[in-house]
Amino acid sequence: MSVDVVASPASKARSFPLYRTLSRFVRDPLRELERIGRTANGDVIRLDLGASRPFVATHPDHVQQVLKGESENFVRAGTFWQPLHSLFGGSIMSEGQEWEVSKRILQPVFSTKHVRALTESMADAINTSVDTLEAPARAGEPITVLPEMNRIVNETVIKILFGNKIKQAEADRLGPAMEKVATSIAFRFLMPFVPRQIPLPGDRAFAEAAKVMDETLYELVDRYRDDPGEGFDIFTALCQARMTEGSGLDDAWIRNNLLSMWATSTETTTVSLTWLWPILDRHPEIADRLVAEIEGVVGTDRVRPDHLHRLPYVKQVIQELLRLYPVGWIFPRIALKDTDLGGVPVKAGQTVLVSPYLTHRLESVWERPLEFDPERFAPERARSHHRYAYFPFGGGPHMCIGRHVFNFEAELILTSILSRFRPRLLETVPAEPRIGATLRPSRPIQMELTPIRRQA
Numbered sequence: 473m474s475v476d477v478v479a480s481p482a483s484k485a486r487s488f489p490l491y492r493t494l495s496r497f498v499r500d501p502l503r504e505l506e507r508i509g510r511t512a513n514g515d516v517i518r519l520d521l522g523a524s525r526p527f528v529a530t531h532p533d534h535v536q537q538v539l540k541g542e543s544e545n546f547v548r549a550g551t552f553w554q555p556l557h558s559l560f561g562g563s564i565m566s567e568g569q570e571w572e573v574s575k576r577i578l579q580p581v582f583s584t585k586h587v588r589a590l591t592e593s594m595a596d597a598i599n600t601s602v603d604t605l606e607a608p609a610r611a612g613e614p615i616t617v618l619p620e621m622n623r624i625v626n627e628t629v630i631k632i633l634f635g636n637k638i639k640q641a642e643a644d645r646l647g648p649a650m651e652k653v654a655t656s657i658a659f660r661f662l663m664p665f666v667p668r669q670i671p672l673p674g675d676r677a678f679a680e681a682a683k684v685m686d687e688t689l690y691e692l693v694d695r696y697r698d699d700p701g702e703g704f705d706i707f708t709a710l711c712q713a714r715m716t717e718g719s720g721l722d723d724a725w726i727r728n729n730l731l732s733m734w735a736t737s738t739e740t741t742t743v744s745l746t747w748l749w750p751i752l753d754r755h756p757e758i759a760d761r762l763v764a765e766i767e768g769v770v771g772t773d774r775v776r777p778d779h780l781h782r783l784p785y786v787k788q789v790i791q792e793l794l795r796l797y798p799v800g801w802i803f804p805r806i807a808l809k810d811t812d813l814g815g816v817p818v819k820a821g822q823t824v825l826v827s828p829y830l831t832h833r834l835e836s837v838w839e840r841p842l843e844f845d846p847e848r849f850a851p852e853r854a855r856s857h858h859r860y861a862y863f864p865f866g867g868g869p870h871m872c873i874g875r876h877v878f879n880f881e882a883e884l885i886l887t888s889i890l891s892r893f894r895p896r897l898l899e900t901v902p903a904e905p906r907i908g909a910t911l912r913p914s915r916p917i918q919m920e921l922t923p924i925r926r927q928a
C-alpha cells in the first residue's frame with residue numbers, strides 16, 4: 473500500500489558532494505544514488521559532481537511539476553540528450569517542432585484501439601518465438617535469459633514496426649545491429665560531458681552498427697516507394713505521412729523515427745522481462761499463483777489476446793515488475809527559465825533529473841519498497857497512490873507512447889512461457905542492476921526450462 477507524502481518544506485536542496493565519495497560512487501553508482509535518495513527522503517537533491525551539479529526530484533509532487541505542471545519549462549535538452557539526438561536525429565525523441573510533428577503522426581498508431589488490432593499478430597510472433605525454447609528445454613540445456621528475451625522481443629517488435637514489409641534476412645541484420653547500438657551508447661550516457669571528438673569505448677561499435685541499420689532502413693523506404701502495399705504497421709504510417717504531409721518530411725525523418733521506436737521498445741522490454749525470472753525464482757508463491765491463473769484460463773491452448781483480460785494477476789505482476797525495475801530509470805530535463813521546485817530555486821539552464829527508480833524505492837511513498845508484492849496493484853488498491861508515486865513510463869506530454877504495446881507484449885510473453893514451461897534459475901550469485909541506458913543485469917542469468925506438456 474502507498475502512504476501519504478508531505479511536500480518538502482525545505483527552501484534549500486539537500487546537497488550530496490559526490491566528488492568526496494567518488495570511489496563509492498564509481499564502484500556502485502546505482503546503490504549510491506539509492507542511498508542518497510533514501511537519505512533525502514523526498515527533499516530535492518543536489519548532486520555535487522564538481523563541474524556538474526544536477527538537481528534530482530524524487531517527491532511525487534515535484535516529479536509531477538517537472539513532467540507535467542511545468543513541462544514547457546522543463547525540456548529535453550542539454551548534454552544528457554546529446555548522445556540520443558546524435559543517434560535518433562529529429563524524431564519523436566527530440567523536443568519542440570521536431571517532436572511535435574512526429575508525435576502527431578505516431579500517436580494515433582499507438583492508441584489502445586490500434587494496438588489491440590496488432591495483438592493477434594503479436595501473439596502469433598510470440599508463440600512462434602517461444603516454440604524455439606522447446607529444443608533446449610527438452611535437451612535439458614539452460615538458456616541465458618537476456619539474449620532469449622531479446623530474441624523474442626525483437627521478433628515481436630519487427631511485426632509491430634514493419635508488419636509484412638520486411639524480409640527475414642533484413643530483420644536478421646537489423647536485430648543484432650540495433651542491440652549493439654543500445655549497448656554501445658552506454659558510455660556516452662554515463663559521461664555526457666565528454667565531447668564527441670574524444671573517443672569513448674563503444675564509439676566504433678556504435679558507428680558500425682548504425683551503418684548497418686541505415687543501409688537496411690533506407691532500402692526498405694526505397695522499396696515502399698515502388699510498392700506501398702497495405703498495412704497497419706508503424707513503418708507504413710510513417711511512409712504515408714512522408715508522402716502526404718509535404719511539410720519537409722524526408723527519408724531521414726522516417727529512419728530517425730523507426731530507429732527511435734526500435735531503440736525505445738526493444739531494450740526496455742527486453743531488460744524488464746529479464747528481471748522477471750530471478751524475481752519469480754525468489755518468490756515461488758507468486759510463481760505458483762501465476763501458473764494456477766494461467767492454467768485456468770489458457771489451459772493447453774496457445775496464448776491469445778482474448779485470454780489477457782482474464783489474467784488479472786499476470787497484469788499485477790508486470791506492474792510491480794516495473795515498480796521495482798523501472799528500466800527507464802532516470803531522465804533529465806533542463807529548465808528554460810528560473811522557477812521554484814518544492815521551495816528550492818532552480819535557475820534557467822540548470823538540470824533536473826527525475827528517476828522512477830528512486831521514487832519507487834522511497835519508504836515515504838511505498839510501504840516496504842524493496843519487497844516484490846503484486847498485491848499493491850490489486851484492483852481495489854490500484855488507485856490509492858499518488859499519480860506520480862509510480863511513473864515507469866514517465867508522464868505529461870512525453871509520456872511513453874508504447875506503454876500499451878509493452879503491456880500486451882509483456883503479458884503475452886510471460887503467459888506463453890509459463891503455460892508451457894516451469895522455469896528454474898541456475899544462478900548462485902544474484903545479478904544486480906547496472907546503470908547504462910537501461911538497467912541491465914550485472915552478469916548473465918542462466919535458466920532451465922522444463923516442458924510441461926505438448927501444446928494443441
Ligand code: HEM
Nearest residue numbers: 736737740741744800803864865866870872873874877878
Ligand atoms: C518497459 C518498457 C518501457 C519503459 C519502461 C518505457 C519508458 C519510457 C519513459 C520513461 C519515457 C519518457 C521519457 C521522457 O519523459 O523523457 C518513454 C517515452 C517513450 N517511449 Fe517508452 N518505455 C517502454 C516501452 C516502450 C515501447 C514498447 C515503445 C514503442 C513501441 C516505446 C516508445 C516510446 C517513445 C516513442 C517515447 C517518447 C514519447 C515522447 O517523447 O512523446 N516505449 N518511455
